[in-house]
Amino acid sequence: MTTATLPDLAPSPMPAPAALPQADAAPRPALIEAKNVSVFYGAFEAIKSVSLDVSTNEVVAFIGPSGCGKSTFLRSINRINDMVRGCRVTGELKIGGQDIYASGVDLVTLRRQVGMVFQKPNPFPTSIYANVTYGPRLQGVKKRQELDAIVEDCLRKAAIWDEAKDRLHTSALGMSGGQQQRLCIARALATRPSVLLMDEPCSALDPIATAKIEDLIVGLKKLVTIIVVTHNMHQAARVSDRTAFFYLGKLIEYDETSTMFTNPNQKQTEEYITGRFG
């Protein structure tokens, strides 16, 4: 009954870019490594033997037509799919070298390290302050000063401090959709994750709110590794370093975003990106 703990992945200050020897040439260490991962809902295989790596502090976009399994794969990275009855994962999925599906993995620790932002903004029907402090409080942070500091820090990181600072103790549901989504990002950051999973975070938002979230994603890259599901090609092109194209549960192509969008290897990728199907 020993509980395997995941290595401490709390965001370490990034070395200054200059210290990195030619960041592009040398492959960065892989933080997330998936090898032959398949995900089943009952007998239905929603993800079919997918292998991909995600490096520290990069933004990866998952694209592909609806129902191709983007969410399913994303949700197996923080094991939130465990909540779905009949959902089963095979293959190997490692974060920071630790197999997250090994027996004895502590799900609470895993989910603190791998934060998630959902398609529909889902703040709790409590105050803005209580939303941000929810995670830290569960971790046992009680001191008012500490909590205050976390709230300000996370709201600033999520670029919502200025809009929220005068109404911290009012209901989060009184905010606009875009503000709610940034609050959800702040709430996720409050557990100091090293990975942030975002499932179509802008699909319920207007263009201006979308632009703010996109800026945020690019800015947050320094702090966390981000995987963002999107069905908006332009968004993928704007925010991501690498893009993975899924189709019918398979990973069709995974490459630098610039390559994917200018010179894709696979015909299906090109057809999807140019809007010929999907």
Next chain:
Amino acid sequence: MIADRADRSLHDRLTRGASAVAYTLSIGFTVVILVTLLCVVGYLFTLGFSSLSLGFFTHLPTGAAQGDVGGMKHAVLGTLILIALASIVGIPLGLLTGIYLSEYDTGSKLATPIRFICDVLAGVPSIVVGILGYELLVRPLGHYNGYAGALALAFIMIPIVARTTEEMLRLVPGNYREASIGLGATKAETILQVIMPAATGSLVTGIMLAIARVAGETAPLLFTALGSRLLSTDPNEPMPSLTVQIFTYATGPSPDQQKLAWAGILVLIGLIFVLNLAIRFAASRRVGSKR
């Protein structure tokens, strides 16, 4: 094209006509029900108020059948004790059952029978519960007692609280659960800190329904707590209650006692009303303080 438009306007007119009829009917029936309700309440108030006095709450029955029949202090106190004891047992058990059914039933074979039993129990005539209480808790002890009465009432509360709790927790959006689990909360933390607070208002309504229901029960108490003309705070003794006292007086021959029964009914309704407000206030304060 013109024919098409004529068609559409005919259809429009029909729908509008139907909608007007439905509207009128619903207004009409609302009025009928409101008037009936007002008549009942009015009748009750006229009869009840005239015989209600401070003495009702401060005096015990004198034993006299005519003239000064005394008050119902003993019955008010007895009802409060019985409701409190029944709530202490019934509400937690009901809530826990409801939480199990809504949050922990992941396709186990246990949930369906529990749900079925709850539904059956909720429909069991209360006199049956009274007889059950008599057989299980009065006969073995050899005397009528308040505990038996309170447990009989709790038995009626459990399925009501359980089923409303289940329904209300199911209404809490699933994405709150995901958000909480995604932040590293355990299932228990999620239920206690997110789901229950989000449903507090409706959970309180369910609890109130159950309390109101048992506060008005007579049959289960007749066979268990029995009733008494004496002031009693020991639940191991027979316990008086408003409903049983009202029943005794109202079915008795004395016109003065019958009048007091009317006052008793008014007090019972007032009691339920006050309890309702108090619980709502307490719940809103408790949830408010957390935010």
